[in-house]
Amino acid sequence: KAGVTQTPRYLIKTRGQQVTLSCSPISGHRSVSWYQQTPGQGLQFLFEYFSETQRNKGNFPGRFSGRQFSNSRSEMNVSTLELGDSALYLCASSPDSSYNSPLHFGNGTRLTVT
Amino acid sequence: GQQLNQSPQSMFIQEGEDVSMNCTSSSIFNTWLWYKQDPGEGPVLLIALYKAGELTSNGRLTAQFGITRKDSFLNISASIPSDVGIYFCAGQPAGNNRKLIWGLGTSLAVNP
Numbered sequence: 001k002a003g004v005t006q007t008p009r010y011l012i013k014t015r016g017q018q019v020t021l022s023c024s025p026i027s028g029h030r031s032v033s034w035y036q037q038t039p040g041q042g043l044q045f046l047f048e049y050f051s052e053t054q055r056n057k058g059n060f061p062g063r064f065s066g067r068q069f070s071n072s073r074s075e076m077n078v079s080t081l082e083l084g085d086s087a088l089y090l091c092a093s094s095p096d097s098s099y100n101s102p103l104h105f106g107n108g109t110r111l112t113v114t
Numbered sequence: 115g116q117q118l119n120q121s122p123q124s125m126f127i128q129e130g131e132d133v134s135m136n137c138t139s140s141s142i143f144n145t146w147l148w149y150k151q152d153p154g155e156g157p158v159l160l161i162a163l164y165k166a167g168e169l170t171s172n173g174r175l176t177a178q179f180g181i182t183r184k185d186s187f188l189n190i191s192a193s194i195p196s197d198v199g200i201y202f203c204a205g206q207p208a209g210n211n212r213k214l215i216w217g218l219g220t221s222l223a224v225n226p
Contacts, residue, residue: 004156033212042117043157043202043216056213090156099145099206100164103214105156 002027004093004106012112018079021109025072025093031055032074033103034066037088046089049074050097078111086113120203120217127193128225135201135220136187143205146179146186147214151200160201161188193224 005024013019025032034046045058049068066076072093078085088110092103119138127133137146145164149157161172163179163186170177176189186205190197203217 031212035214042218043204043214045213045215048212058213092156097212099212100162102147102159102162104159105149107154107156 004091004104006089006091006106006109008109009107010110010112012114013081014114015081015083017081018077019081019111021076021078021089021091021111023074023076023091023093023106025074025091026104029093029095029104030072031094031097031101032068032072033092033094034074034076035090035092036060037090037108038086043090046076048097055097081113083113086111116215118203118205118215118217120220122220123218124221124223126223126225129193129195131193133190133193133197133222134187135203136185137203137205137217138185139205139215140184141205141215142183142208143215144183144208145206146177147204147206148175148177148186148188149202149204151202151219153199157202190222193222195224195226198222198224 007022031050033048035043037043048056052068063079068074088108090108092105094101148160151157161177166183168179174191200219202219204214
């Protein structure tokens with residue numbers, strides 16, 4: 001079974017631009033979560049989608065948004081990029097949204113903002 | 115953002131030694147998870163704990179969910195070179211909330 005696939009693996013953007021990251025979950029998984037990972041803050045929860053609906057949201061500004069499609073694939077968008085948005089963005093999928101449904105992570109998209 | 119207190123921050127050990135790391139929180143969690151992350155990859159789930167007091171093993175790894183629901187530890191016995199990596203704890207707050215709170219990681223180096 002293929003794992004969680006994130007594209008692209010690397011991105012370099014300039015301040016003020018916007019970016020869209022893509023995540024394809026494991027086949028059959030309906031829940032997708034997004035995390036931001038930085039050396040200083042560690043992993044911080046961005047949002048979770050289940051059946052095309054956002055179920056939970058972290059404490060990030062409105063510049064960070066996401067969506068989920070009917071095939072469970074998800075995209076994350078960051079508008080008006082800032083230098084501090086440079087990070088590894090991780091997507092994780094799980095079969096459903098219950099508490100004992102463990103997360104399976106992709107290898108992330110490394111975003112660098114210059 | 116909110117974080118768990120994970121210690122130690124880093125460890126350098128000899129192959130064959132046992133390793134112990136732990137996480138504490140000021141909040142109660144319903145679930146404790148332990149992940150390992152290798153360079154250039156995403157975290158991989160090692161052990162999941164769902165009940166206070168639960169002790170679970172996965173090969174040479176053993177983890178426990180603290181009775182107070184505010185802490186957890188991970189032990190690795192007889193370490194080998196492929197144990198090198200960063201180990202993260204994560205806690206899931208009450209209320210079926212999938213918003214995991216993470217420790218900053220324990221970086222493990224093993225000298226063959």
